[in-house]
Amino acid sequence: MSEKAEDSSIINAKDTTAALTGTVGAVGAALGTNPTMAPWQVALIAGFVALMPGVLAASSEAFVTRKRRSAQKFWDTITKKWAESEDKTPEEIAGLLEARKDEPHINETIWRSIRSLMEAADEAATMPLAVLAQDYLRQEKRPDAFFRGTVRLLQELDRLEMEELATMLNCALETSQRPQIIIRANLPDLAGSGDRYMLSVNGDGGGTRLFHNILSDPLRLFGLLEREQLTNPSGTTVWPRAGLDTIVVRTVAERLCKLLVLR
Template identity: 40%
Template sequence: MTKGTQEQTSIVPAKDAVSALASAGAAATSAMVVSPAAATSALAFAALLVAIFPPVLAAMTEAGVRRMKMRGDRFFNKIVDEWARDEEKTHEEIAGQLEAAKDDPNVADAIWRAVRGLMEAPNDAAAIPLGVLVAEYTREKRAADAFFRGVVRLLQELEASEFDELRKLLDWVTSTTKRAEVDLVARNGAVDAALDDFVHDVNVDGEPDKRTMTDAVSDPGRMFGLLTANGLAVSLPGMRFDVSLPEITLRRVTAQRLLRLLEAG
């Protein structure tokens, strides 16, 4: 299969995903108009699942479909909230804009990736960050870049407890230092950070004012692995600390962007 064929194959179902998402959003609005207490129709979100992953939906129990419907509600509502942040738009208007933009490959690809991540995430907390992420990229019709793809993959792997731990870690990093890049090491069950641009391991250990530590993460090695595997940090063992210790370099701008998404949840 050629590259062109692969791209065409991925774009077609992605366009269907945009239409299904728009239909689900419009159905949600209609349901609320009929009854303010009504939840979004399970059939509306089921249409989205059918358009994208029919085998997955077929394998789900009724409870599983309801749970996915709830994720879909939160996901779509957050897209609306973010998209209309500075405007007064209804769900139907946002749905119309999404439907109108379905032929844009960047919009289609972003929604395809996000909905797949939404379905595969091990916990429901992924819905809100994914909604914020999609709104940010689709409003500007930006291509799903390395950050977008990395965040979606990360959210497909984070357990509920890890979601909260990562949020705390990023909050600690961004509030502790203003360095453009922060070197973190997993040591003795905690995360250790060097704050001075020019210290080495021996100096960091000998000068406590040049380092800081947090126990916010229960398994720092795994968390470092998730961040580096998804392109959100760089693994450089031995760069600042002992080569035997898991060590990563995290860019401040990446930490801030990721923290914003996690705090939205």
């Protein structure tokens, strides 16, 4: 997967802040006051903060508080999810991570996850990022194309978009067992809310199934998914007269659905 430049026609700023106060030192100090985080965790986050002045250097106290809360939830989710899968305690998992913190797959997985967490447009990204990170950490996998594309996607979406994405993918998976599934977003769904779009999904028998009141902005969502190569463009539809298509790869959709649990 290539690292593509952002398309300003697709990406809209979700959380623009202006004239905020604070410094990198204040952010690092605030994170460091959390007594439940291991020293190496605090050091990692402080290091990321120092390298991201555009996001955090001018942060307000409220912004720092939100990110500190997200960071704690991120670490807690990693240790708890991992502990549940191996019949261990979260404290044992935290000790394991600290003992192996210099291993490349741990460094890169945590780096990319925390960077996206700090830049996320919505705190709702915290749980999916943590679940994704713990899966790669537990399997001792270095971030691959799916990981990199997914963390970039999650940092751009707000909670509503994540919920809509999960609903859309589940509709596709329930409708067809095909390895590739075509999803079309038609014009605003007058049979539904009037401001969201109706989806049509190609079924196994060659027909289509309609889902009402699903997506609020398919142009943006499909564009983000295709930019990160998590779905594929069909290349056959003209927007908006005939609707907008994207092709879902079943195995990728299944992996995304497992992540998009926001509580």
